[in-house]
Amino acid sequence: MECVFGLVGNDYAIVVADTSAVHSILVHKSNEDKIMVLDSHKLVAASGEPGDRVQFTEYIQKNVALYQFRNGIPLTTAAAANFTRGELATALRKNPYQVNVLMAGYDKEIGPSLYYIDYIATLHKVDRGAFGYGSYFCLAMMDRHYHSGMTVEEAIDLVDKCILEIRSRLVVAPPNFVIKIVDKDGAREYAWRESVKPDAA
C-alpha cells in the first residue's frame, strides 16, 4: 500500500512518498519520511520492506558521501543511480534487498533527472515514475496531465491530483504524503499533505 512517485520538470525534479509505517493491520506511525536526502542535490524515495528500505538507503547515502570525501567532487545522479543498481544486482542472487527506488537529482551541466530502479535492479531513466499500488493511479494521471517544461506550480498541481486519486480510489489509501523537490538550489522538503494529523511522537 506504499505509494512513491515522481516527475521531472524543466529545471527541477519532484518526488512524493506516502508517510505511513504499517505492520500488517497496524499503522505504527503516519509521519515516516521515506525520501532520503542523499547529498546536496539528490533525493532517494524508497518503498518496500521497512528494514531493507532504511538499511539500503543509508548504505547508499554513506557510500555516496565517501566518494565525495575521497575524490573531492560529488557523484553525478547517473553515477549514483548506477552504483545503486550495482549494489542491488550484486545482492540479488545472494540476499536480495526488497526495496524499490526512485532517485531524483540535479546536475549542473545535465539538469534534472529521475531514475527508476526496481527491487530486482532494473535501471531506467524516466520522466515520470511510480511504485506500489498507487502507481496504477499516478501513472495514469501523469500520462494525462504531464508535459515537458512544466512549472513547479503546475507540477505540484499534478501531484495533488495524483494524491487525490490515491486517496479516493485505493482501498487502504495512506492518509499523509511528503513532497520533496531538487533543483539548482539543492534538495529540500517542499510540503506535506496531511489528512490525518500524526501524533507528536
Next chain:
Amino acid sequence: MSIFEYNGSALVAMVGKNCFAIASDRRLGVQLQTIATDFQRIHKIHDRLFIGLSGLATDAQTLYQRLMFRHKLYQLREERDMKPETFASLVSALLYEKRFGPYFCQPVIAGLSDDDKPFICTTDSIGAKELAKDFVVAGTAGDSLYGACEAMFKPDMEPEELFETLSQALLASVDRDCLSGWGGHIYIVTPTEVKECTLKGRMD
C-alpha cells in the same frame, strides 16, 4: 508468469546481401504495467557487431556490462575488435558459467565478419548457440516473429529492402504480443555505415 516474461521483449536479426539488420521493440514493463516506452535492448559492441538482449531486463543490463568489460579488455590486449564468431563464443561461455543459476536472458548477436559476410546467432539462457543463415528471433514475441520472418524473408536482400522487410515483420509480430511493442528500434549495418531508425507502430 515465467521470469522470462516479466519485462517483455521482442528481438530479431536478419541477414541480407553483405549487410544485416537487427531490430527490437521499445517497451519496458513490469508484468502487465508499462514502465517506459524508450527502453534500449540492442547495444553496439563495436561498429560491426551488435548484441540484443531479451528477457529479464536486470540480467540484460548486468550481462551487457560484463560483455562490454570483456570486449574492452580484449581490445586493449589484442589491439583490435572482436570477430562476431569469437564474441558469440564469449557470450556462450559467460552464460554457461552460470549454468545452475542462469541469467534469464536470450541474446541475439549480429555482426559482419572480416570478409564483410554477415553473421547472426542466438543462444538460449544457458549458452547453447544457434547459428542461422537467414534470421534469428528472441523474446516474448518470438513465436510470432518466427512466423512473420519465415513468410517475409528472401535471401540476398539489399539494405533498403531488408529494412522494410524486418520492420514489417517486427511490427506485425509485436502487435500480437501484449508484453512487447510501443514502437521499434532497428539498426541496418553495411560494411560502410550503420543506420539507426526508430519505428512507429501501434502504441499499445
